[in-house]
Amino acid sequence: MSVIERLAHKPSQAYLVVGATAPEFAKKFAQHLFCPKECEHCPHCTKLAHGTHPDFTWVSKSGKRISIDQVRDLQQKALYPPVEAPKKIYVIESVEDLSLEAANSLLKILEAPPRYLIFILLAKSTNILPTILSRCQVVKLPTPPRAQIEQSLAERGLSPQEIEYLLSITHGAMPDETALHTVKDFFAKRPQLHKQLTELSDNELWESLTEKNLFARHEATVELLRRLEHYSSAQVLSLAAALSKGDQDTIESFIQEALYWYRDRLTVHNTHAVYALETALWKLQRNANVQLLLESLLFTLRQGLHAAPA
Ligand SMILES: [Zn+2]
Structure with a gap:
């Protein structure tokens, strides 16, 4: 049966x-x-x-x-x-x-x-x-092992590089249909998009955090985390102000993406960042003052990046 x-x-x-x-x-x-x-x-x-x-x-x-x-x-x-x-x-x-x-x-x-x-x-x-x-x-339901997911993605015509990229974004989970349909196209355009992202002004970059496309949003978040390290306190405050104007879904999705990013690079210093992000997510879902929450979070993240070994 x-x-x-x-x-x-x-x-x-x-x-x-x-x-x-x-x-x-x-x-x-x-x-x-x-x-x-x-x-x-x-x-x-x-x-x-x-x-x-x-x-x-x-x-x-x-x-x-x-x-x-x-x-x-x-x-x-x-x-x-x-x-x-x-x-x-x-x-x-x-x-x-x-x-x-x-x-x-x-x-x-x-x-x-x-x-x-x-x-x-x-x-x-x-x-x-x-x-x-x-x-x-x-x-x-039993979770399919990674090898099985990789195989089913290969059967759908994805290259090993595309599979690795896709699974790094879904954190090893089976991607949904939208992600499967767009990954090939996105992967091909990725170097170009990277270049475009690095050329964006801070304001433009912050706006692209609201991208509907999973991959575009992911890349924008990673670029932002790279920049955050070099931000002055004034820039951190402007970023917090800009982000806090977004709707709750956008802010949550940013925190979630950042959380994945730090979890994948878990060092002693990054555990602080992970803790801060988890706490922020929890508070955000419970109607905290969004701007204050983001200010404190972003300062912690910046500090974490400074403290991280080169
Ligand atoms: Zn029937």
């Missing part, structure tokens, strides 16, 4: 699927729930494959995380019973990133869901609101 068959055998109304391959698993599982034979040609299977099944909804992040509005919308629509299948399935991505407000809103419907509803929540870790966790049947 496969994991999916076993789960379907002991039905629950909420599942939490944890692991890098959670989205693929959720698709398979939903198909199995609608068509246990997974026949691929009945109306359920065809509509699922085309993304047109009226009783199947996939909620993905519209920005950096699922918004409270998306959860409210879901709450409303979930009140209508299924039209074609016996159940109505909602897949919700990245529940570990939900804001407290959105998580509480989701919790309301998980507490007393109509009988036809099934939730499949996806997460990279079980580090989610405990009250949500306690209402879910947890499915932990």
Whole structure:
């Protein structure tokens, strides 16, 4: 009996699927729930494959995380019973990133869901609101070893250099489809982009920290961290002021990128930087004074770079 068959055998109304391959698993599982034979040609299977099944909804992040509005919308629509299948399935991505407000809103419907509803929540870790966790049947998927990820990327036509670059940005995790589609193009333009980045004024560079493209944002952050070392106190303060004008997602994404950068270069001095970044992230999510927080963080980072051995 496969994991999916076993789960379907002991039905629950909420599942939490944890692991890098959670989205693929959720698709398979939903198909199995609608068509246990997974026949691929009945109306359920065809509509699922085309993304047109009226009783199947996939909620993905519209920005950096699922918004409270998306959860409210879901709450409303979930009140209508299924039209074609016996159940109505909602897949919700990245529940570990939900804001407290959105998580509480989701919790309301998980507490007393109509009988036809099934939730499949996806997460990279079980580090989610405990009250949500306690209402879910947890499915932990095995993490594929790095060699396996590398092989599947090679099969998709990526060169060893592209694979190494991609995995250095995703920190060894399987990249999502957008990253896979853009990496080749981006990797080819990388030397040119590097040159452009070094020629940008500080203000222009700070603006490019808000890039939508994962790779462009990553490169801009790295260039900024390089420059930070040589910044005067006045420049650090202007940078903090400029960054604090961005929205929360931009600031968080900058801190997250910087965090990865320092973790990859973990020295005694960098542990201070990592600690400062983790603390800043935590405070940021709890409505701290953003500008003060960034000032203190950036000064710590600059100091860390000064202290680091050449
Ligand atoms: Zn079928």
